Amino acid sequence: MTAPFSLDDLIKLIETRALSPVDRSYTRTLLDAGTPRIAKKFGEESVELVIAAVGGKKAEIVAEAADVIYHLLVLLQAGGIHLDQVVQELGRRTQQSGLEEKASRPPSA
Numbered sequence: 759m760t761a762p763f764s765l766d767d768l769i770k771l772i773e774t775r776a777l778s779p780v781d782r783s784y785t786r787t788l789l790d791a792g793t794p795r796i797a798k799k800f801g802e803e804s805v806e807l808v809i810a811a812v813g814g815k816k817a818e819i820v821a822e823a824a825d826v827i828y829h830l831l832v833l834l835q836a837g838g839i840h841l842d843q844v845v846q847e848l849g850r851r852t853q854q855s856g857l858e859e860k861a862s863r864p865p866s867a
């Protein structure tokens with residue numbers, strides 16, 4: 759029986775693409791293009807997710823969310839950031855509610 763696919767598997771795949779050149783790889787093409795290009799793609803995919811969410815069709819939301827997560831992971835890879843660092847930050851935030859955190863922010867100019 760094959761093991762269930764995990765986010766860690768995808769992260770490793772993206773790391774592999776970053777480390778070793780392959781002939782045809784979308785991930786590698788993105789990484790070679792650099793952070794501004796990856797960020798642009800991430801933005802486009804995010805907008806597509808917003809449109810799908812408003813449309814309310816679950817299958818489309820799942821597909822667009824997958825695109826967003828994949829492009830986020832490539833963006834993090836390009837910035838030398840591991841998803842664990844993001845998860846740690848989310849963990850740190852569980853110490854207080856979102857509303858408390860918002861109230862503790864310095865007033866904006």
Ligand SMILES: N=c1c2ncn([C@@H]3O[C@H](COP(=O)(O)OP(=O)(O)OP(=O)(O)O)[C@@H](O)[C@H]3O)c2ncn1[C@@H]1O[C@H](COP(=O)(O)O)[C@@H](O)[C@H]1O
Binds near residue numbers: 768783784785799824
């Ligand atoms: N999960 C994904 C994944 N999700 C989305 N995409 C690609 O993201 C792109 C986004 O769709 P668009 O229609 O916007 O892309 P496009 O029109 O080709 O892009 P542009 O020409 O506009 O830049 C598509 O080319 C998708 O194939 C992905 N490409 C790769 N992966 C994973 O990465 C692995 C390695 O892929 P390669 O690096 O291509 O070997 C794959 O086996 C998958 O597991």
